[in-house]
Amino acid sequence: MTESAIYSPATYRLYSLQAAVAQAYATIRRHLAPIISPSFIGFGHAPCPGDTEVSIQWLTKILVAAGSIPSHAKITGAEFKGLDGNRGMAGVMTRILVTYTLDVRPNADPTQDSQELHLILKKSKDGRASRLGNIISGQAREATFYSSDLAKGLPKSFLPKVYYAHGSSLLGEYVILMEDIKQRRGHTEAGAPTLHPIDVNFVFGNQVWGLPPSVDPDTLPPPVQMLEQMFLTAASLHAQHWNDSSLLKLNWLKSAGWYRGANRTGWEWGVQAGSEAWARGKAKAASGDYDVKYSEKVVKVMDESFKRASWENLQRRLQDRSIPFVLSHGDFHASNTILDRSKSSASSDLVIFDWSEVCIWEPTTDLGQTVISDVSIPLFQAHARPALRKYWEKLVELGVVKPTEYTFETCWRHFLRGGVEKWLWVFGVLSSYPGMPAKGVQYFHDQILAFIELAEQEEDITYDITTVILFAPTTSP
Template sequence: MTAVATTSTSTTFSAPLTYRYYTLQSVAAQAFATLRRHLASALFSNDLVGGHAPNPGDVELSTPWLKSILISAGAIPKNALISTVECTGLDGNRGLVGAMTRVLVTYTLPSNQDPQSIHMVLKKSRDGQKPRLANILSGHAREAIFYSSDLAKSLLPSTLLPKVYYAHGSQFLGEYVILMEDVKQRRCKDKSEDPHKKPIDINFVFGNQIWGLPESVKSQTLPPATDMLDQMFLTAAEMHAQHWNDSRLLQLNWLKTAAWYRGTGRTRWEWSVQAGIRAWEKGKAMAASGDYNVKYSDKFVKIMDASLNNASWERFQERLHDKTLPFTLTHGDFHAANMILDRTGSSSPTVTIYDWSEVCIWEPTTDLGQTVISDVAAPVFKAHARKALQKYWDRLIALGVVKATDYPFETCWKHFVRGGIEKWLWTFAILCSYPGMPAQGVQYFHDQMLAFMELAENGGEECYEITTVLCFLPPEAQP
């Protein structure tokens, strides 16, 4: 029998009206965007006018606009002459909801004709009524809003974010445009080609568990996995400490989960839980058919079934109003594939994090549990996770945001284990039948979650809470 999330009659009754409202909003947003494109085409047909910022659906990038943005950001001098703008690579084949493009700008100076270059990434939401509806529901415009906010400008450590040249996000229109530096193309000032000094994807440090290392990456040039885990946790401590239990975050409507903490947004949360239930039932059927080579343990199936079946908005609200649980600004999708180890500086390497589309208010150690399950081989995290978390906790104490008597390490450890599992339960439900997800990937995360549960006392719980989710279309509107 298919499990059904607990919902009230009033919420179920309002769901069709809510979906109709968002659908009408997306239709209006697409009509506005189409009109905007026609006006931009008429007003800026001549590049001498100055060009305009890129919008979702645009196929060209205005050179005059790009030059003005780079000059304003101090990236190029005012007298720079842009010779070429090349847009290649990522567009259309990366990301679940957006399109990404590598942008290479080549320019010269009157006093020096040697060409110089700037490497960037252009990230845009997709155009069209359905993509806009999906973005309105998911709120993914928040990444661009975050980059433009005072939160991002003051966030510590200062090396945490890539340099962002332009960011536009509208949650009403369901769109975003972000132009940022390509962190992977950073180079030492001496332009060293030493492989030990190049930026590296942090998931490669952990072996890129599902896919393995590409031939271009040599394992001997990478730091030890345990050292990398320590550094990630310490970086998170600096970030989390800045807004620990900061109630001002709750007033930022664009932050994911802010509405949930205030007791609103129930319909979209329940839609997402129902989407997880539907995906999990499909995933079990795929595995049972024998055509999808995934083996689920009985323990895992029981935990997934019980957790999804017992999910309820009321229990979720009780959890959010538990004053014993800390909250802070969290990345929300904290895993090594969203991080770069920058080794180009003169000091020690630093961690740069991108893809902030899920930035939210949440329990801090959930970030940490997510990346351990996502990226770190079970033998490594079984031996080292507690040591890494101890360093995280010690750093929080040193920064003065918590007292050891108020937030003992064992409490921090319990939050870390529970939070990591809770973060992954719903995510796994979606991924286990997600189109294009290979069976080996599903098996990997299944095995990782089971191994992580063993960190808890008595091997974990029989049922966990479904808490933070991605906001999905209601099940009846999904393909």
């Protein structure tokens, strides 16, 4: 049974009431927690959306329990720092520099034995509007994921170390405390500079913004090698839950409801938000004040896809059992992965973060997304197919697919279609996203166009709007 139709006034009012009650509760909690926690619990309280500091008592308890500091350590400071280069579109992210000493004698000089620990605090914004958006979009799912058996079952190298994760779909909030991966101690090889963890998008040249002066290109692996490593990492991730029907029972996973024919309202709101954003984007470019040139081919694909988008078409796609589904990161691109070189350059791992869109979806969509997002056109034109073959061969090696049932050519066709479909809705939103520079929109337009033209060499493909990010309606129903 599906839910109500698009822009249901009753559904929107219910979500709005839920957000208002949640905000009222959070306001009361903010005033009472500092009083109740130290007095009755004794170790402070966990940070909440809207808090401007972190309880030292609570932080000590969490870090000692995780084995990150000794039980006799004394935290002497927790300094909030900015997060340069944060490209996220929601929530608040802050670096925390924790200083602690192992000498707890009364007259000890804390500066003589001071040690550091670098953390990232990610939490939702406070306020009724933010909670409404989080309730509708399900943004608490990342915290739920980090605490789930799904995360515990993945190789440890795939994820950052998470010290605390709280997510509430009821309150529309989340708080995550994790390690700052980039501050892992770098590995030093004989006669070579120290190799620190680095953003994978830098390996691909950071296409829109370029490399910062602090990055030495000579220390980076070849982009082709990096592309293959991303695809092989994705194969190991996807193999964990290939066509695993138990995923469909996890309501907090984005798209689990869609596969069961539920959550129609949220999907249709998302499509509507994308369609309206694309209309604004075209008007913005046509005004002459925004230096973006759209090709007729991309405009036609976008227009026809949004026009054809419907819940019924989505259901036909999702019920097609010839298309596999997996646990998907949902936002798999180079800016959400870090190359951890703290062991050695020969055994560098990829650490994947920002699991806010973790979902059930067809696997090759993850791969197409990262190619369009970050890989230069000449590179993916020449190397996307060989890299995908390595991905497919890894799946065969792991025993999750039979080459006679899921052929490489099938995998390749799904990759060509899924990569574009993943980007259609996103591009519609980015085309008029506040603060998005014209050169960024032009870059993604050109990437999508080249990918479409790559697909055209194989066969005529019809693209549909499928996966979306859930939004509240732009206007009250």
